[in-house]
Amino acid sequence: MLQPWNDYEKAIESLENDPREELTRNEATELMGMSTGAFSREVKDNQMFLAKYEPRLTGRASYYSRKDLIEHIKRLQKGEEPALLLYERTALSDDAFKEKYGKTKSQVFRKGSYLTVGGYIPTEE
Structure with missing residues (x-):
């Protein structure tokens, strides 16, 4: 099993204290300690993140909103x-899912995407 990451409090505190509005992946990983x-x-590939947020893509990098990252980590923390x-x-029709999230189930x-629970990826073992 992959090593869990669950230092939510440190990540939230670091993000809240950073003045930048957007962060690259490298900046975010360093700041969040992961x-x-x-x-x-x-x-990046977390289904909860994919359902609600999108990074701003440029030709050279992906920029993640600091505000979105804070909200997302708080949502992960709750579980x-x-x-x-x-x-x-499975419960919502494709149309109902798209109406709720603004994205299709396939998006x-x-x-290659993940759904983590408490820092772990549920797997069949």
Whole structure:
């Protein structure tokens, strides 16, 4: 199993104290105290992040809103939303899901994306 990351309080505090409005992935990982792999699982390819937020893409980098990152980490910290999102994947029709999230199920649950719960990725073992 992958090493869990769950230092939510440090990440939130660091983000709240940073004056920048947007951060690159490298800036965000350094500030939040996580590896790039953990950032991918917890933010970039996280289905909860994909459902609500999008980075600003440029030709050279992806910029993540500091405000979005704070909100997202707070949502991860609570732990109820991953279960709700997984439930809505099957319970909601495609149209109802798109109406609620503004994105299709295939955009949120794309291949290579993750849904972490408490820093862990639920796996079948």
